[in-house]
Amino acid sequence: MSGAIELVYLVSTALFIFSLQWMNDPKTARRGVGAGVAAMAAAIGGTLLNPGIVNWHWLGLAIALGFVVGVPLSWVPLTAVPQRTALSHAFGGLAAGLVGVAKYRLWLTEGPENLTAFRMTAIVAEVILGFLTFTGSLMAAGKLQELKWIPQRPVTYPLQNVSNLALLGLAVLCGIGVVWRPVEYAWMFPVVVALALLFGVLLIIPIGGADMPTVISLLNSYAGLSAVAMGFVLDNKLLITAGALDGSSGLILSIIMCRAMNRSFTNVLFGAFGQVQARAAAGEQKAVKTETPEGAAQVMEQASLVVIVPGYGMAVAQAQHRVRELYDQLTKRGVDVRFAIHPVAGRMPGHMNVLLAEAEIPYEKLVEMDDINHDLPQADVVLVIGANDVVNPAARHDEGSPIFGMPIIDADKARLCLAIKRSMNPGFAGIENELYTADRTYMLFGDAKAVLTDLVKQLSGGGGAH
Amino acid sequence: MSGAIELVYLVSTALFIFSLQWMNDPKTARRGVGAGVAAMAAAIGGTLLNPGIVNWHWLGLAIALGFVVGVPLSWVPLTAVPQRTALSHAFGGLAAGLVGVAKYRLWLTEGPENLTAFRMTAIVAEVILGFLTFTGSLMAAGKLQELKWIPQRPVTYPLQNVSNLALLGLAVLCGIGVVWRPVEYAWMFPVVVALALLFGVLLIIPIGGADMPTVISLLNSYAGLSAVAMGFVLDNKLLITAGALDGSSGLILSIIMCRAMNRSFTNVLFGAFGQVQARAAAGEQKAVKTETPEGAAQVMEQASLVVIVPGYGMAVAQAQHRVRELYDQLTKRGVDVRFAIHPVAGRMPGHMNVLLAEAEIPYEKLVEMDDINHDLPQADVVLVIGANDVVNPAARHDEGSPIFGMPIIDADKARLCLAIKRSMNPGFAGIENELYTADRTYMLFGDAKAVLTDLVKQLSGGGGAH
Amino acid sequence: MTLRRRLAPALLAAAASLPALASEPAAGPGAAPTPFTTMLYVLMLATFIGLSVITRVSRLLHTPLMSLTNAISAIAVVGSLVITGADHPPLITFLGAVALFASMTNIVSGFLITDRMLKMFKAQKPGGGKP
Amino acid sequence: MTLRRRLAPALLAAAASLPALASEPAAGPGAAPTPFTTMLYVLMLATFIGLSVITRVSRLLHTPLMSLTNAISAIAVVGSLVITGADHPPLITFLGAVALFASMTNIVSGFLITDRMLKMFKAQKPGGGKP
């Protein structure tokens, strides 16, 4: 019986690992999801084999509700994926936290002898991680959703970091108290919970909206760690393993992002990034040359290699399908069109890939930064669509710039650069971009979708297609 | 106390994993060995923390002897590495087997209640794997050392495979017997041991000398598995993990070899390869063109790209240092010299790399098969040194050939091919090689070392170096 | 009637290695909880696997990866099931049920949206159809 | 005087998770041997690690890899130490000692020769010295 459950968990673990392994290639990725589903089903099924399970009505209810809410949550537009992810991290944290609380209450009332120092430590860790993930992720989701009542720009006040850390320290102290005297100091437990919830909020407040993706990934690994802690509490290897997989994923993704932004964790978490620069952005504007859709269309028609650099703006404007049409028009004319994908273009790692894939652009055409930078000097035209920081040459030469050292796409090295954006406003980093005032650059002002529609009209008209 | 040991084992495990991870790059590889040593030291130290350890004199003696024998064993010439590896697999198998026997005897006499079905199964597995690895590896070592009294060519007799498998089956049956009634059927235990020892011998007899490397790798993974089994017996996670690492290594290496030879495990183990072909080799000889060292030296001097294809012959002739001198002479003249490394050239995976590295040829010059095959059509001269099967074009087109489908180095595509070997005798696969009778091929007959010495003399004379 | 009584027989059978219930009070010391070091050991191995597997995920798929791991982190469902399912005081059961609801939501939405995204990734085919 | 008597005190302390001695008779059932499934679990994780790590070993280094894993497989030394070291009848001790000798030989020669081979692999440096 129990052995059976253990074996089911074993299979489940293996499936989880395969699930992530198959994500290394778009061809096998969907099989990966299948494996993941199977693994989760096995985990649930195995657990239900427990003789201890009796409250079937409660289980049914909660599970049913989960489906009712979960299915619609999966219909969100791709631009809202970051918010959704943040939101479900919040759910994950909540679940972990609640289970921790429940276990503690249970043992406190029904068998204090179970509250060993080891288990209590695990419980406290689980609860702190869980609840700070909960409120933290909610805040993150709010900032990403750009809710009115949650400030986008980092909110800072004197001694902020100090007081935050002090708060966390206090939570940990109380935690130690409960670990030391689980029964006598039981009253400290709610305090720990409350402090964790509060800390989650304060942790996010000073972080700029666009830094959220990094934060989300970090919260992702916290969620994983809390699952690990739960595993220690419940003496469950499956939880430990899956939690570890999750934790490492979040960790690695956030590291990748920080590298691609050439910033450190501390800078992301405590740097209040995108605040100072906000002022810098209000600098005077240099002379810029603009180009008409007609002109732009002609130039691209005659080009032999066109490199398209999509950015956050394309995501905001939902312009990926227009991009696809442009791609079709140009390839129809024998123009070689490639996409230059910066690892942190947009607001999530791999954001651009998903959007362009949605528009059914074959993924062989999505070239990674380092590879495309070799070809750019040969490119006749580079078309920047709502990208800014990821093509800002200042990152290469201007020590003073906040993004100095961040690897960028060398759009300025192409023979000609066309840039679609609505204004001369800065991007996420909030800094001027000399690319737009360069000699070889011509601006196409307007909403990305609108401008691209014009371009396509020009081409289809000119080319007599449709 | 016990917890301490467990933690030491934990560290040891981590170090073992790092040790193998660092083997992914020559730069970090030596650190890998360091980690391995540290891991082993931790494993030993941790075990000695056992309060149960009392026989210090015995321990000291055995360990000292281990050093006395081990140190000289590490001085063997690189050409003897395969034998040495086989030999120490034998030792490994022996150790595992003996520990199994000891544990069984111990429990039988001092606490039969410990002989649970689970433990007995593990013990039997350990013993069978251990002892068959022991004798099997000894045989392999003998064949590789080309001992007189061990036949090189596969020895076959009717019903061989059937009877072998029957033998193994019998061993397993007796094993099941002991598992079922550990005490009553104790007499079956020695039978199992005996059968395992015998099976090891019979398993190797029908396998040709040059297939040994594959077999060694397989035996390597058996050794790993027996360590795993020991881990199950002794309830020791460190043993399980290290054993698994070892097992997968052996498995993967043998798979790589089989792929590179385009053969299956069954074919290697039961195919009695290199026997039939032996006759085929006795075919009539076609007309061959030979070249003098002088001529060869001149051709290479004028070449701009020379690709050297080393093979087993270079290893036998110990010619790697001469090769190095040739390399120096040519590079001095501005000739671009590269080495084409076939994964199964020689008699071990990576055999050529080690030999050429010994001669201090920078490893950037050692190019893998697939990469060099792109360059070969541009090569002015390809110099084949004691290689045969790995450059046999029959593998590409002749369905009939035993090596058909095996990926090869396209030496025949170069503008000119020079081949150093002692005769027209075939190589390991025992088949004719049309490359040596091709129009663009000229032979340099003689021992690789001698011929290369001439070549170098020509060049240094001509070039006026030294 | 206490949990102890009701579960006792089942637990005798389930003893030793039933992870979820092993830590239930009724199980007590009898159930020989896995030693701390063993769990640490599992954690370490799992972390090695996680790091090596994730670093090899295709950059193309980092967004789907986020939502997939998001679903996987809902493994907390195991804990929620045990809490909710076992016969406990209402408060506990309620907490468990909320946790279970939250986890299920993540599982369902996580896997669905991951698959939805992956469906979009298409290799180049001669004249691939427009949206 | 039996092993049981001598080791008893130590074992009481060492109980529960002392892997090497946990299976000694004296420990008996008291030592709560790790459940089969847990070991299987560890084996599975370890195999995943092994396969992924080995497949990434540089092809250049396959020969050193063979001798390195060769040394690692001598981890059987742990078993030999326990057998030889504990106070057992002479025959057992002798068997253990032979096993220990064999393992030590592998460890020593395995690591030494691996390092010897790896020392040879040199990157290209301007005018790298001749042998």
Ligand SMILES: NC(=O)c1ccc[n+]([C@@H]2O[C@H](COP(=O)([O-])OP(=O)(O)OC[C@H]3O[C@@H](n4cnc5c(N)ncnc54)[C@H](OP(=O)(O)O)[C@@H]3O)[C@@H](O)[C@H]2O)c1
């Ligand atoms: N991807 C990640 O994981 C991640 C994580 C954290 C931070 N970040 C940061 O996000 C930034 C991403 O760089 P990015 O170049 O992709 O974006 P960006 O630097 O934020 O620039 C986006 C540009 O798009 C333009 N834009 C906005 N809406 C538009 C619309 N509807 N039509 C046309 N243009 C529009 C904006 O200019 P206008 O307002 O003038 O139109 C803006 O300059 C980087 O700084 C990166 O460090 C990314």
Ligand SMILES: NC(=O)c1ccc[n+]([C@@H]2O[C@H](COP(=O)([O-])OP(=O)(O)OC[C@H]3O[C@@H](n4cnc5c(N)ncnc54)[C@H](OP(=O)(O)O)[C@@H]3O)[C@@H](O)[C@H]2O)c1
């Ligand atoms: N590397 C592995 O892991 C591995 C494992 C199992 C099997 N194998 C097999 O081994 C073979 C390796 O191919 P290979 O081309 O390297 O070797 P090969 O096919 O065995 O040919 C070696 C050639 O070297 C010549 N030779 C021998 N001694 C010589 C000397 N002193 N001076 C000059 N030439 C000498 C021999 O011709 P003469 O007698 O005329 O001189 C022979 O034709 C493949 O068939 C492979 O499948 C390799």
